[in-house]
Amino acid sequence: xxxxxxxxxxxxxxxxxxxxxxxxxxxxxxxxxxxxxxxxxxxxxxxxxxxxxxxxxxxxxxxxxxxxxxxxxxxxxxxxxxxxxxxxxxxxxxxxxxxxxxxxxxxxxxxxxxxxxxxxxxxxxxxxxxxxxxxxxxxxxxxxxxxxxxxxxxxxxxxxxxxxxxxxxxxxxxxxxxxxxxxxxxxxxx
Numbered sequence: 296x297x298x299x300x301x302x303x304x305x306x307x308x309x310x311x312x313x314x315x316x317x318x319x320x321x322x323x324x325x326x327x328x329x330x331x332x333x334x335x336x337x338x339x340x341x342x343x344x345x346x347x348x349x350x351x352x353x354x355x356x357x358x359x360x361x362x363x364x365x366x367x368x369x370x371x372x373x374x375x376x377x378x379x380x381x382x383x384x385x386x387x388x389x390x391x392x393x394x395x396x397x398x399x400x401x402x403x404x405x406x407x408x409x410x411x412x413x414x415x416x417x418x419x420x421x422x423x424x425x426x427x428x429x430x431x432x433x434x435x436x437x438x439x440x441x442x443x444x445x446x447x448x449x450x451x452x453x454x455x456x457x458x459x460x461x462x463x464x465x466x467x468x469x470x471x472x473x474x475x476x477x478x479x480x481x482x483x484x485x
Contacts, residue, residue, distance in 0.1 A: 334363035338467035338482055342384030345472060348411040349374040352423035353456045356432050358443060365442040367460055367479040371412045376472045380411030383470050383479055389459035391428060392452040398429045402444035402461025406468065410458075410477050414451035424448075424456070432458070441483045442466060 351373035359366040371379060386407045389398045414424035425433050426448030437443045445461030462481055471478040 332362040334482065334484070338469045338480075340385060340465055340467050342382065343468075343470045344382040344384075345380050345470075347378050347380035348454060349378040349380070350417045350454070351378075351412055352416060353410060353412050353414040353451070354423050356424075356426070356435060356446070356458065358435050358437065358440070358446075360440055361480075364480040364482045365440050365462075367408065367443070367446075367458075367481070369408070369410050369456075369458070369477045370475065371410065371477065372475050374412060374475055376474050379472045379477055381470060381472070381477050382409045382411075383407065383468065385465055389447065389449055389457075391449045392455060392457055393450070396429075398447050398449050398459055400445050400447045400459035400461040402463060404462050404465040406460040406462055406479070406481065408458040408460055408477075408479055410456045411454065412456060413454045414456040417454075424451070442481045 349371065351371050353369055353371050355370040357368050357370070359368070384407060386405050389400050389405055389407055390396065391398055414426070415422050428448055428450045430448060432446040432448055435446050437446070442463050443460065444463055447459035449457035449459055451457070460479070460481070466482050467485060468479060468481045471480070
């Protein structure tokens, strides 16, 4: 009988300690879920550029939503980061390179993204990106984005491919060069 009492006491003690420990473990996880997100600072809104060029063609454009910013990615497979040139900056109006044609872009501000890579095969001239000039970017849906409002393709002229990105307001941004990708992040707030 005594061994059953010892066993029962041990079981109850283990259960009690386990139950009291459970809230202590769960509390930090719950606190982490409700903690405010700290967004990066130090981004600006002045023009950014990198003077390089590649013959690797633009093949796709995609976007993504993050806690602190919206992301715009131009895929240029085969381009090394050091050869992926660009110029990104706010403009009053988007004008198509070559023709000078104005292209309307919705939003409170327009960010022009110029990638120093063609949207065509340089050997054959065949298009490598399905965008149509002055139209929204194919496959890009901005529903639910906090910063992005509109996208427009402005074409590819003399090895430079041009996009218009309509944003909610004149907000800070950063540009990242990666192998095969040019990334433009636009912050939700200052």
